[in-house]
Amino acid sequence: MKQMFKTVFFATFLASGTAGAHGDTHKTEKKPMVAFEEKPFGKPGENSKVTRTIQVDMSDTMHFNPEHIRLKPGDTVKFIARNKGRIMHEMVLGTMKELKEHHELMKKFPNMEHDEPYMAHVPPGKSEELVWQFTKPGEFFFACLIPGHLEAGMIGKITVGKR
Numbered sequence: 001m002k003q004m005f006k007t008v009f010f011a012t013f014l015a016s017g018t019a020g021a022h023g024d025t026h027k028t029e030k031k032p033m034v035a036f037e038e039k040p041f042g043k044p045g046e047n048s049k050v051t052r053t054i055q056v057d058m059s060d061t062m063h064f065n066p067e068h069i070r071l072k073p074g075d076t077v078k079f080i081a082r083n084k085g086r087i088m089h090e091m092v093l094g095t096m097k098e099l100k101e102h103h104e105l106m107k108k109f110p111n112m113e114h115d116e117p118y119m120a121h122v123p124p125g126k127s128e129e130l131v132w133q134f135t136k137p138g139e140f141f142f143a144c145l146i147p148g149h150l151e152a153g154m155i156g157k158i159t160v161g162k163r
Contacts, residue, residue: 045076060085062152
């Protein structure tokens with residue numbers, strides 16, 4: 001019975017879409033884009049349609065720079081997440097609800113692996129790019145969900161509306 005529960009839990013966990021990976025390996029190539037359900041905060045963007053490029057620095061002081069980004073609905077942004085620290089950091093886009101849910105999973109499974117288009121897992125001294133189209137107005141966030149980082153204040157805000 002316990003084994004069946006574990007199997008059902010694991011299958012539900014994987015199907016939930018919040019399963020991700022946070023292993024210590026550095027992504028060296030992007031996987032081909034497959035069908036992706038649009039999130040409340042948008043969808044994967046295309047490099048050919050980038051309207052803005054924004055560098056976001058991450059540091060061991062547990063802060064992002066900039067901490068607040070203003071965009072217009074429809075903007076396709078190339079984020080260059082740059083880790084200026086000496087420890088692993090990440091930049092995960094989402095609603096506050098989604099980030100909190102993923103953060104709880106990270107506390108339980110700190111070494112889980114992911115390769116979602118709205119996440120950049122960046123080793124010290126390296127950079128990762130993510131391209132995202134913000135399709136709707138609203139208030140969204142980006143955070144480092146490595147255990148302890150969010151609690152230390154590693155979160156930023158994205159406001160999508162009229163500039």
